[in-house]
Amino acid sequence: GLKYASDFLELAKRATRKKPVIVWKG
């Protein structure tokens, strides 16, 4: 779980530098 969360945050950080990212908390 921690590895997944960590990878996700890294990916999000890289992405938001370039474009807006929206998470739908459904």
Added chain:
Amino acid sequence: NTIFEAAMKQCGVSIAYNIEELIDLMAAFTCPCLPKGNKLGILAESGGGAVAGADSAFEFGLDIPVLSKARQQELTDRLKGVIPPFSAPKNPIDLVWPPMENRVKILVDCAEILLKEVDSLIIMDYAVFNSDYVKGMQDLQNRVRKPVFLAPCFPAKRQAELAKLTLKGVPSFTIPERAVKAMATAVKYSQYVQSIK
């Protein structure tokens, strides 16, 4: 939930809490420019819409600054003889039903004056959504490089036009509160991008 929200904030990710917000944020981010700060202008043809927008701005942390005397005078001069003289040119600006003739030009001119002192603008109008209107709003946004969102009156009859404007990079919303909330999220994202530079 607190950990999740904090993690998303640290990464600059915007959170949509329901599908309506998801759609609104997608619309907001079609805009080609981001607000550089949290100063919001409101240009309305409806006093009620302006009040609703101003209340929402307060709720979502946006500032609605009173325009300088010079800018108020500029607006007063532009609107002299065009609308009744009791309109307040301070922000929000209530245009009190400007004439149909030259309506797009009146809206664009007033918006441009207002945008000299704010970072973003929300227009609430009864304009006729023809190609002149779409082009006028697009040109304005490209010229000033500040986001302009629309929350037109009678939105239920104008879904097709709202979609058309959004696809042209001028995000359009059905009610003022949704436009303001989306703008507030765009401001937060913009602040995040500026903070990591």
